[in-house]
Amino acid sequence: MKELTIVKVGGKVIDDHEALASFLDAFTDVPSPKILVHGGGKVASDFGERLGITPKLIDGRRITDAPTLELVIMVYGGLVNKNIVAQLQARSENAIGLTGADANVMSAVKRPVSQVDYGFVGDVTKEDVGVSTLSKLIEAELTPVFCPLTHDKQGNLLNTNADTIASILGVAMAENYRVNLIYCFEQNGVLEDFGKKIVIKVLYRDRYDKLKSEGTIHAGMIPKLDNAFNALEGGVHQVKIGSFQSLKALLLGELGTKITIN
Amino acid sequence: MKELTIVKVGGKVIDDHEALASFLDAFTDVPSPKILVHGGGKVASDFGERLGITPKLIDGRRITDAPTLELVIMVYGGLVNKNIVAQLQARSENAIGLTGADANVMSAVKRPVSQVDYGFVGDVTKEDVGVSTLSKLIEAELTPVFCPLTHDKQGNLLNTNADTIASILGVAMAENYRVNLIYCFEQNGVLEDFGKKIVIKVLYRDRYDKLKSEGTIHAGMIPKLDNAFNALEGGVHQVKIGSFQSLKALLLGELGTKITIN
Numbered sequence: 001m002k003e004l005t006i007v008k009v010g011g012k013v014i015d016d017h018e019a020l021a022s023f024l025d026a027f028t029d030v031p032s033p034k035i036l037v038h039g040g041g042k043v044a045s046d047f048g049e050r051l052g053i054t055p056k057l058i059d060g061r062r063i064t065d066a067p068t069l070e071l072v073i074m075v076y077g078g079l080v081n082k083n084i085v086a087q088l089q090a091r092s093e094n095a096i097g098l099t100g101a102d103a104n105v106m107s108a109v110k111r112p113v114s115q116v117d118y119g120f121v122g123d124v125t126k127e128d129v130g131v132s133t134l135s136k137l138i139e140a141e142l143t144p145v146f147c148p149l150t151h152d153k154q155g156n157l158l159n160t161n162a163d164t165i166a167s168i169l170g171v172a173m174a175e176n177y178r179v180n181l182i183y184c185f186e187q188n189g190v191l192e193d194f195g196k197k198i199v200i201k202v203l204y205r206d207r208y209d210k211l212k213s214e215g216t217i218h219a220g221m222i223p224k225l226d227n228a229f230n231a232l233e234g235g236v237h238q239v240k241i242g243s244f245q246s247l248k249a250l251l252l253g254e255l256g257t258k259i260t261i262n
Numbered sequence: 263m264k265e266l267t268i269v270k271v272g273g274k275v276i277d278d279h280e281a282l283a284s285f286l287d288a289f290t291d292v293p294s295p296k297i298l299v300h301g302g303g304k305v306a307s308d309f310g311e312r313l314g315i316t317p318k319l320i321d322g323r324r325i326t327d328a329p330t331l332e333l334v335i336m337v338y339g340g341l342v343n344k345n346i347v348a349q350l351q352a353r354s355e356n357a358i359g360l361t362g363a364d365a366n367v368m369s370a371v372k373r374p375v376s377q378v379d380y381g382f383v384g385d386v387t388k389e390d391v392g393v394s395t396l397s398k399l400i401e402a403e404l405t406p407v408f409c410p411l412t413h414d415k416q417g418n419l420l421n422t423n424a425d426t427i428a429s430i431l432g433v434a435m436a437e438n439y440r441v442n443l444i445y446c447f448e449q450n451g452v453l454e455d456f457g458k459k460i461v462i463k464v465l466y467r468d469r470y471d472k473l474k475s476e477g478t479i480h481a482g483m484i485p486k487l488d489n490a491f492n493a494l495e496g497g498v499h500q501v502k503i504g505s506f507q508s509l510k511a512l513l514l515g516e517l518g519t520k521i522t523i524n
Contacts, residue, residue, distance in 0.1 A: 047336075051312050070341060074309075078340020079332060082411070082419055086363040090417035094395075096365040101348040103358040103404050133356075136402050140395070142365050149344070155352035157344055 004138070004177035005030050005251070008166035009184045010039025013244045014080060021087065023184070026247035028091040033138040033177070035169060036095070037146040038084060039162040044075040059219075064119035064159040072159050073099075073149065081147040088143065096142045100150030101157060103137070105130040106165065108150035108158050122150040122158030124165070126234065129172030167227035171234030179236045182251065183224060184244035189257035190221065199242075202258045205229060228259045266400070266439035267292050267513070270428035271446045272301025275506045276342060283349065285446070288509040290353040295400040295439070297431060298357070299408040300346060301424040306337040321481075326381035326421040334421050335361075335411065343409040350405065358404045362412030363419060365399070367392040368427065370412035370420050384412040384420030386427070388496065391434030429489035433496030441498045444513065445486060446506035451519035452483065461504075464520045467491060490521045 007027060013019045027036060045055055048071050056063035064072065081097040088095035100106030100122070106129055108122025128150070137144055146169070148162040163183065170181040189199035193216070200207075208225060211217045217225065228239045242249075242256025249255035269289060275281045289298060307317055310333050318325035326334065343359040350357035362368030362384070368391055370384025390412070399406055408431070410424040425445065432443040451461035455478070462469075470487060473479045479487065490501045504511075504518025511517035 047313070050314070051309070073344050074336035074340040076340075077344045078336040078338075082335050082339045082361050082363060085361070086413045086419050087417040089363050089366055089413060089415060094366060095363075097361070097363075099344050099347070099359070101344060101351050101357075101359075104351055104356060133402070133404075140398050140402075142395075151348045151351060153351060155349040157348050 001178040002033070002176075003031075003180065004173055005034040005180045005182065006037065006166055006170050006173070007034065007182045007184060007247065008037040008039075008162060009244050010041070010162055011185045011244070012041070013184075014039060014041025015043050019244065020084075023244045023247065024084070024087050024091060028088065028093045029248065030251060032141065032143065035144045035146065036084070037148075037162050037166040037169065038080060039148060040072060040076045041080060043080065044072055047071060047075055058116050062159070063117070064121050066120070069120040069157065069159065073157055076147040077149050077157070081145060085145050088145065094142050095145045096137060097145045097147065099147055099157060100160070103130060103133045104153075105134055105144070106150045106169070107153050108160055110152055110156070110158060120156065120158050122152065122160045124150060124160055124168045126168055126172040129169060131172050131175055134173065135176055161223065163224050163227045167231040167234075170231045170236040174235035174237070180251075181228070181231050181236050181239045182247070183228065183239070183241045184247060184250070185224075185241070187243060188246070188255065189242045190217070190225065192216070199255075200257050202260055205261050225259070229261065232259060232261050263440040264295070264438075265293075265442065266435055267296040267442045267444065268299065268428055268432050268435070269296065269444045269446060269509065270299040270301075270424060271506050272303070272424055273447045273506070274303070275446075276301060276303025277305050281506065282346075285506045285509065286346070286349050286353060290350065290355045291510065292513060294403065294405065297406045297408065298346070299410075299424050299428040299431065300342060301410060302334060302338045303342060305342065306334055309333060309337055320378050324421070325379070326383050328382070331382040331419065331421060335419055338409040339411050339419070343407060347407050350407065356404050357407045358399060359407045359409065361409055361419060362422070365392060365395045366415075367396055367406070368412045368422075368430070369415050370422055372414055372418070372420060382418065382420050384414065384422045386412060386422055386430045388430055388434040391431060393434050393437055396435065397438050423485065425486050425489045429493040429496075432493045432498040436497035436499070442513075443490070443493050443498050443501045444509070445490065445501070445503045446509060446512070447486075447503070449505060450508070450517065451504045452479070452487065454478065461517075462519050464522055467523050487521070491523065494521060494523050
């Protein structure tokens, strides 16, 4: 089975021109076929502030009301995505920017309102991925660059967490490819001790559950790691987590945390 | 030779939800393969105002300084393009939104500074079009939706007039297809007399030159018609100009102005 590398990048790197350039150099060196999934960065909040749109958060999760949806379509789908694509093209990487609506590569269901109304947020399953179209794009030697937007097939774009998009993409593409999924963020990996910054080299499911119950793994990491374990359980070959500054070493298995079910 | 229809739409329709919906219904009925090129609409100025970005115009042409470039990347490449794509997907039209950077479908050269510095504006020729990639997308039964942005292959996006994009696309794609190019805007066609609103059914080059020298054809129409004649001279099979409310009738040749060299 052919290999496919999916790299998710998010956090401060999106807003830091030099760090992003250096990450994109490393991404260009990753063997094709590959897919990049990017988050939104702080730039959405900055533009939101200038536009007088107040960010709404519940339990650290962004609530996407109508003005926020417009904002993230502009920033994620426009500014961030297109700048990354243009910068990859400057590196002769034939990137193509995508929301889930483009070529219907990822549809979603608007999250039902229960205790919390998350607004225009899309929940996705592997059945929502346009595997055949994505495979065609990849076979045409294009490198898809996903921003964290999906669509409901009724004309509305929806906000979907980028970690989740990367995980679901991995599971869906695992039908056709041996998928390596790499989550890049600020830290060097999953840390076993916040003070000492010791990176866990291999994180097993049972240890994850233990660290979670002890509170060593904090709130922000939990959805990321849940996505990582879901990817493995869904058929992704390998999942690594580490720093956006060490993409090459992550690929080679020299740095970062390897996520393992058993 | 296979037919390809390229439709350019611009002006107020972009900002008018109902008019846009009705136009997209008609566009969905256009036989494939087809390409949509859209302009920016007033929404860019509205967001510019909210962001404190003052529009700069010289002779009715937008000057694209750095803040304006960010604005148009967000609005043209994000908000307008992705909403059109999502709305076409709701009509089961498999649209894919593109800037010129995506899949390198249209590169450009930053306009040299002469008397006027237009800023981040890209000039294009037919050699800048990724004909092979666009043909692959079309053969994969996708409908490209272009926004008026190109790139310089050095990591920068550039602002390029949507009428020009449509014309250059037509000329480049004429290598592989028998291209019909349709410009849709507010008016019912090219008018022979402003007061009476009489539409010229067939506009020949010599009559255009006469109307231009008489001043009957006004400033805003001149670049559009120059693009139309350039398209025909470059090998486009047919060019029509008319109302976004009559796309079907324009296609059938019942309404609008047919542009003809001789």
